[in-house]
Amino acid sequence: MNKPNYTQVGRSVPRIDGPLKVKGEAIYTDDMVLPRMAYGKIKRSPYAHAIIKKIDYSKALELPGVIAVITGEDGPNKWGIVPQTANEVALAVGKVRFWGEGVAAVAAIDEETAEAALDLIEVEYEPLPVLLDPQESMQRANEVRIHEDAPENILHAGEQLFGDPDKAFAECTYVLEKEFHTSYVNHAFLEPHTALASFDTPSGQLQMWSSTQVPHYLHRQLSIVLEMPMNKIRVTLPAIGGAFGGKGEASPADFCAALLSRKIGRPVKVTYERSEVFATNKGRHPCHMKMKIGLDQDGYIQAIDFDNTLDGGAYAGWGIVVMFYTASMIHLPYKVPNARARVRRVYTNKPTCGAMRGLGGVQPRYAMECMLDEMAEMVGISPYELKMKNAVESGYLSVSNLHVPHTEYKKCLQTAVEKSGYLEKHGKLPFGKGIGLAGGYYISGTAYTLYQAYKPHTTVLIRVDTEGGVTVHCAAADIGQGCNTVMAQMAAEELGIRYEDVHVVSGDTETGTFDLGSFASRLTYASGVAIKDAAAQINQKLKEVAAGMVGCRADQLEIKDGRFYSKFEPKKAIEWEKVVDVYTNAVGTLVGIGHFSPPRLKGIDLTRGKRVQGANIGHSPTFGFSCQIWEVDVDLETGKIRVAKVTEAGDCGQAVNPMSVDGQVEGSIMFAMGQALYEEMRLDAEGKMINASLHDYKVPTAMELPEIDTTIVDSYDPTAPFGVKESGEGPVQPTIPAITNAVYDAIGVRFTDLPITPEKVLRALKEKQALNSECSGS
C-alpha cells in the first residue's frame, strides 16, 4: 500500500507545550501551592527486613506545627498494578521488606517541621535476616520468608514451550550456551515523584495532582486504598518531568498525600527527595539468564532455550508482566522455530523492581545479540550476515503467535551497516578499537491491561464547535515523550486542518476520556486508531453540510488544508470554519468518539489463565525494529571505554513527528548507554543503598555523548493508523549488546555482566594477558 500524502503527519513540529516549558511556566506538581496546604514527609526504615514491633509518634504530634501522623494501619489495603499479585501497602504494616520502606508519614505546616517530626517518631524493629541475592533467597526460603503467601520466596514462575527444542538442538550443527547478568538500575528521571491531594470533606471528593504516567491506574489504586468510589476521585496531571516507567505505578507519595489530606481536611503535598526516588526504585530487574541457541549448518536458528531468574526486590509491582515479557521477547526479531523459556521472579529485600523503558526486552536482547555475535564467528560469517539470514519479514507469525504485519528490520540492518562501514571495520581494527552490531524490536500498540475483558485501552473524544475550535480529549499522559503534540498532528491530519489549531486535553480522569496510560509504547498507535475513528464521524457530519454549500455529493468531498472541496472539481470548495459554523448554528457542538482495543491474537488466553503463552505481547498489533552499531576505543591503561560513534537505523513506521522520533532515539541511546557502562544501584550487606544520589549514581552527561548518526528508515505499516509504530522503547534494545559486541571486537573479551566498568575491563585484560603468557610459556 502506498503512503498517503500527509500534511500534518510526518511534519517535524515543535511540541505544543514547548513555549511554556522554555519560559519556565509549565507547572509541575511540586510547583503548586494551595491555600492551607500542608507538607507531608515519610519516615523510612533503616532496615531491609524487620518486624515492626512498635511505632510511637506521640512526641511528633506534640511538635508545634505538626498536624497529623499516619502509619500503615491508616490505609492497610493492598494495592498493586497487577490486581492478581497486589501486595503493596501505602506504609508498611507489621513488617518492612526493604531499606527505605515507609513506616509513617507526617503532615505539618511546612517541610522543615515535617522533617523534624520524622525524627521524633520512635519505631522499634526486630531485624530479620536480609536476602539480597535471588538464588540465596530461593535456597533459604524455608528459613526466611519475605511474604507469607510466597513460601519459596518466588512471586511467580512460568514455562513456555513452543515446538520441540530438545529435538532441534540434537540436530543442530552449532550450539552455544552462556550465562548473562544484568544490573540493578534506576530511571533517574529528573523530577522526583510528587503528589498533591486535596480532599473536600463536605462533598467527599478527592482531587489529586500527581507526577504519574498512569492516571487511570493511580485512580483505581487510590480507590482501593482509600475505599472510595472512583467517581469521587479525580486525578489530574500537571507537567511531568520524565518517567521512563518509574511513574508507571502509583507511589506511596500518592497514598500518603491522599490519606493525610482526608484525615486533616486540608490539601497535602508530598514531594520526594532524590534519595527517596532511589529507595522506592521500581527500576529494571536484574536478570540472571542462561541462554542456549542452536543453529543448523547454514546458520539458521533452530532452537532457543532460555532460563531467567529475575531479582524482583521486595514487592510484586509489575513483576509478573516483566517476567513473561522476558520469556516472549526471544521470539523476534529472528525466526525461531523451537523455543523454551523457564522464568521465575524472586523476592529479595531490595527496593522493588518494576517497569523501565523497554521493559522485559533489554535483558534477553543483551544475551541473544551477544550470543549471535559469537555464533557468527563459529559459523565463519559476519554477525551481519547471520542476522540478515535469520531476520523476520513482513507477515511473519512466530511459533508463539506473535504476528508481524510489517517490518523493515532488514533495511535497518543494511542501513546501519552501510552507513557505519561495519563490514570494512569489524574484526579488522587495531587492538583496543572495536565495532559492534546489535538489533532489536519492541511491541507497539498493546499493553498489559488489568481488565480481563475487552475494555478498550483508549478512547478519544473530539469536540468541534465555533467557540473552542477543535479539542481532542483523552486521559493519556504526556510525560515528555510528546504524545499531546502527536495526537494534535494526527487529529489535524484526519480533519484536514493544521495541528496548530487543535487543542489537546489530556492527563485528567475527569476531562479526558479513558486511557490506560503512557507505557509499553502504545499511545501513538492506540490513540491513532481512536482519533481516526472519532474524526471520521465528524467528517461525515460536516461533509453532509458542506455538500449543500459546495454543491456536490458528500461522498465526493475531500478535506485538506482547511477546505472542503469536490475531488472532481477541486475549485468547488468551501472553508472548513464556514462549514463548522453552519453545522453548529443548526445542530450545536459536534462530537466524535473513537475507541481502540488491540486485536485478539492466539498468543494469549485470558479466560483459561494457566494456558497463557506469550503474555500480553501476543496482542501487539505491530512492532518497531532497529539496529545500532557502536564504535568504541578501550583505553588499555585505564580500562575506560570511550564511545566514538553510534550509527542507528530504526523502523518506527511512518514517523508522525520526525524531530520527536530523533529525540526519542537519541534519548534512548544515552539512557541505555548508562546501563551498559556506568549505572548500578549498590547495596551493602545489610541491604542499605550506598549510592542513592545523583552524585554516586552516575548517569551520562553531555561529556559522554558520542557522535550519533540516526536514520528513520522509510517505512509505512499499512495495518497501522497513519502507518505508525513505536519509537520510544525499541531504540533502547540494541544498545547494551552492541556496546558489548564492540568491546569484544576491541579486546577479545565478552562481558556477560553489567555495567562494563573500567575495573572489570582492566581485570579482564590482566586475566587475558596471564592466560596468553601461560599458553606461550607451555
Added chain:
Amino acid sequence: MEKTINLTVNGETRSIAVDVNQTLLEVLREDLGLTGTKKGCNQGECGACTVLMDGKPVSSCLVLAVKADGKTVMTIEGVAKDGSLHPIQETFNQKGAIQCGFCTPGMILTTKNLLDKNPNPSLGEIKEAISGNICRCTGYVQIIEAITSLAKEKNARGGV
C-alpha cells in the same frame, strides 16, 4: 534566625526576610513564586536549579540565600523580554531540545551564560558548559544542535 537580604531578581530589586539556612532555590520557589527554577536533587548534582548570579551559572540549591545578598539573579522567568521568547528559548523550542522540560530552565540559563561569554563555542566547549546539567530525556543531541545553531546565528549577525 532570620535576616533581611536585598537582591535584584530579573531586574526587580527585592528585599526579603530569609532564614539563614534557607537556600536561594527555596527563596526563589517558595518566597518569590519563581517556580521555573526546578529541584531535581537538592545536592548540586543535576543542574535543574541553575540560575545566573551576577551573570554566572550557580546551582541555587547549593547557595545559601544570605549569600545572594546584594547580588543580581536571573531566573528562567527573566529570560523572555516583553512576552517574546529569547532566541535561545525560541531555538530550543524549534529544534526539539525539550522533552519533559524539567532540565530546560537550567539548560537555557547555562546556555545563555556560555553564549554571552563565548559566541562561537566549539562542540567540546558546548559539551563542557552543559555537563553539569543532566538531561535524562533528550540524550543532549538536540540541545547541542540548538546551541550550535545559535552560535552560528550569532556569528552571522556579527556576534551580537
